[in-house]
Amino acid sequence: MARFVLTRLLSLVPVLAIVALITFAILNFTPGDPAVAILGIDATPEQREALREELGLNRPLIEQFLAWAGGLLTLDFGSSIYLDIPVSEALLRHLEPTLLLATYSLAVAILVGVPVGVLSGVRRGGTIDRLVMGATVLINGIPNFFLGILAIMLFAVTLGLLPSGGYVSPTEDFIGHAQCMMLPSLVLGISLTSFARIIRSSVLDVMSSEFVETAYAKGLNRPQVVRRHVLRNAAIPSVTVIGIAFGNLLGGAVVTEYVFNLQGIGQLLVESIARRDYPVIQAGVLLSAFLFVLVTLVVDIICAYLDPRVRYGR
Amino acid sequence: MAVNSVGPAIGQEIPAESAAVRTPPDWWYRFRSTRRGTLGLGLLVLVVLACTFGPLLSPYDPSAVDPVDRLAGPSAEHWAGTDQFGRDVITRMLVGGRTSLIVAAAVTVLSVVVGTLLGLLSAMYRRVDGPVMRFLDALMAFPSVLLAIALMARLGPSIVNVIAALSIVTVPTFARLIRSSALVVKETPYVELATALGLRRRTIMLRYLFANSRSPMILAATFGAATVILSEAALSFLGAGLPASVPTWGGMLNDGQTYLRNAWWLALAPGLMLTLLLLSLNMVGDALRDALDPRSDRLS
Numbered sequence: 001m002a003r004f005v006l007t008r009l010l011s012l013v014p015v016l017a018i019v020a021l022i023t024f025a026i027l028n029f030t031p032g033d034p035a036v037a038i039l040g041i042d043a044t045p046e047q048r049e050a051l052r053e054e055l056g057l058n059r060p061l062i063e064q065f066l067a068w069a070g071g072l073l074t075l076d077f078g079s080s081i082y083l084d085i086p087v088s089e090a091l092l093r094h095l096e097p098t099l100l101l102a103t104y105s106l107a108v109a110i111l112v113g114v115p116v117g118v119l120s121g122v123r124r125g126g127t128i129d130r131l132v133m134g135a136t137v138l139i140n141g142i143p144n145f146f147l148g149i150l151a152i153m154l155f156a157v158t159l160g161l162l163p164s165g166g167y168v169s170p171t172e173d174f175i176g177h178a179q180c181m182m183l184p185s186l187v188l189g190i191s192l193t194s195f196a197r198i199i200r201s202s203v204l205d206v207m208s209s210e211f212v213e214t215a216y217a218k219g220l221n222r223p224q225v226v227r228r229h230v231l232r233n234a235a236i237p238s239v240t241v242i243g244i245a246f247g248n249l250l251g252g253a254v255v256t257e258y259v260f261n262l263q264g265i266g267q268l269l270v271e272s273i274a275r276r277d278y279p280v281i282q283a284g285v286l287l288s289a290f291l292f293v294l295v296t297l298v299v300d301i302i303c304a305y306l307d308p309r310v311r312y313g314r
Numbered sequence: 315m316a317v318n319s320v321g322p323a324i325g326q327e328i329p330a331e332s333a334a335v336r337t338p339p340d341w342w343y344r345f346r347s348t349r350r351g352t353l354g355l356g357l358l359v360l361v362v363l364a365c366t367f368g369p370l371l372s373p374y375d376p377s378a379v380d381p382v383d384r385l386a387g388p389s390a391e392h393w394a395g396t397d398q399f400g401r402d403v404i405t406r407m408l409v410g411g412r413t414s415l416i417v418a419a420a421v422t423v424l425s426v427v428v429g430t431l432l433g434l435l436s437a438m439y440r441r442v443d444g445p446v447m448r449f450l451d452a453l454m455a456f457p458s459v460l461l462a463i464a465l466m467a468r469l470g471p472s473i474v475n476v477i478a479a480l481s482i483v484t485v486p487t488f489a490r491l492i493r494s495s496a497l498v499v500k501e502t503p504y505v506e507l508a509t510a511l512g513l514r515r516r517t518i519m520l521r522y523l524f525a526n527s528r529s530p531m532i533l534a535a536t537f538g539a540a541t542v543i544l545s546e547a548a549l550s551f552l553g554a555g556l557p558a559s560v561p562t563w564g565g566m567l568n569d570g571q572t573y574l575r576n577a578w579w580l581a582l583a584p585g586l587m588l589t590l591l592l593l594s595l596n597m598v599g600d601a602l603r604d605a606l607d608p609r610s611d612r613l614s
Contacts, residue, residue: 018452026464037468137600141593143544145551146585149571157575164574251459255548259571269460270552273467285464289456296455 004304004311008297015293020072023286024065027278038081038276077283082275087283091265097167098264101184101253108189109245114238117196121203121234122226129200136197144191144252148259151183165261184260188252195241202237206230236307243299250288341529345605354597361591365411374402376409376561385577394583397569406561407583411591413562414543417476421542422535424481429488429534430527436489437496438519447493450486458483458541459548466554476555480542488534495530496523529606536602540595547588563588 035048035057052058056067071078077087120129156164162183168176206212207230215225254266261267265284272280304311345351369376374392380400388395394403432450436443453461465479499505499522508518549555550564558565563584570581 014448015452015455018448019455022452022456023464026468037470137593137596140596142589143547143585143592145548146567146581146589149567149574149581149585152571152574153578153581157578247457251457254459254463255552258552269463270554273463273552273554276467278467281464281467285456285460288460292457293455 001304001311005301008300012293012297016290019289019293020069020286021065023282023289024068026285027282028061028064038278072286077286078279080272080277080280082272082277083280087279090268090280091283091287094263094265094268096169096264097262098253098257098266100170100181101188101256101262101264102249104181104185105188105192105253105256106246106249108185109192109195109249110242112189113193113196113242114199116193117199117238118203118226118231118234120196121200121207122222122230124204124207132196132200136194139191140194142191144187145255145259147191148184148187148256151187152259155183165259167262167264180260180262184256184262187259188249188256191252192245192248195238195245198241199234199238202234203230206233209233232306236303236310239299239302239306243295246295247292250292341602341605345601348601348604350597351601351605354594354601357590357594358598361411361587361594362415365408365415368408369405369412372402372405372408374405376406377401377559385573385580387577388579395577395579397566397577397580398573403566403579403583406566407563407587410561410563410566410584411587413473413556413560414546414588414591417473417480417546418539418542420477421480421484422539424477425484425488425538426531426535428481429485430492430524430531432485432489433492434496434519434523434527437493437500437523438515443493446489450489453482453486454490456483459545462545462549463552463554466549471555471557473556473560476546476549479549480545483545484538484542488531488538491530491534492527495527499523499526533599533602533606536595536599540592540599543588543591543595 035051035055036043039047039051056064059067068078075088077091079085080087080090083090116132120126120132123129152164155162163180166180168180170177212225212229215229220228253264254269256262257264257266258270265287269281269284272278272284300310378401380396383392383396383400385398386392386396386400392402392404394407397403397406432446436446456464462479462483465482466475469475469479496519505518505522508522513521546555547562547564547567550562551568552564553568555564556562566584567581567588570577570585573580
């Protein structure tokens, strides 16, 4: 197991390096002068020159990349052009809402998606199954930002039950926090539950396997078979899909934060686009990619723990 | 890949291979026989027709400002009301749909071409495989919406840039898919035979691997188009997509959110249209998956 974890960790190094390179390339190899893009076309040549000097754009690209990548290793992402503070500080200030939104909505997605997927797989063709399948098709079709707007219309504007947006820290006012996080977490969580469908089909796969037939033949009843044999074997693909859902979560959080005006990292990124604050955008995107890669690693490790066949290679 | 497993019934005339009239493939009949497929395809055609010809039938200019009729609710003149500049919502919705469809079509075609090329090359030539796949893996490590946002932040708002950014995000998935299906075909006895007969690798790639990548490609293109439409709407919603002067569903939803308290109709029309289009594409995709691979387990 330790050996498996170690090899997987080492294999991350090239991926992370290329991810960093791509992020760097987005800013530096795309057409147009960043100094013009940041300052606008009205700036004088002197101002542009000063900015280029400040951002180090006059140095050779290799040198720029090494300096930037070296900074990454010490968590130094440079300075925000607009906010005039280090990027790491800007990110830290916006971290709390994003982290909590991600946690809550992943919890909603798992608490709803997993039981629903298992149930509809076990009772294939039943009423629950049909309802769930219809619902997942619908959920796949509704963009989460439209769902968010509809939720605000209903619960905030029409019924006046919950706030339409804004963020309250749980340490300040826990009830206020729960109220303002309710809608965004439910909306983002629900939009992730379409993985229930994949859990359902992996349950179906296991249900039709020979060892399940054997289990029935030796006299176990359905709850026993499901608990002892089906769930364990269906868990592996399920963990993988939940890991993939995490990637959608990172992207979805940006849009959801925007809809509900949560001052998280996503909101910071969107605002930075209008401000042409490239160092912030670069760091935000890079961090989310790193996070996604790490989650993929954790998923792999969990799968290896659950299934010895993965550990020893096929 | 056993697409042709259902043969003609006994007693039925078997169509000759070289017949002038080509019969549609089996999967088409299986697709047509599902309710999900026909309903989805019907809706899709409806949305496409409405967005293509609707703007021509509308009496309004999508960007004509009418200060008197600002934020007017649905009425006989303006079926879905007007926006904060007094522009007709229905007309803007139809024009926005046109843009969405153009972006989706362009990105899907580009990604299919580039994805198929990269996928086939890396399945056939091991020297290409390593670097190309490493690079695509790294691209796939980015949450796709965020990568598109970063690209758009740098490129600036325009339709060409949206197409470029979304294609960069979409190609890796397509290439991976084609590569994995081509790798399976590469191991089949007939490809082995072709190799033994001395066919060149390029010929094998084009003749066998390419021909067999058609059905996974059709599927990927259907679901891919839905993802592209969703991403374009999200980008425009966040103000990182098309220029604000162009009507888009995402941009209209953004307006709708701004004026949520006094004009609920602003978000409703583009949101419902977007949902309808995504639903129809997903339904068509589901039905196609069942039809192209009869062994896959059906959803209902």
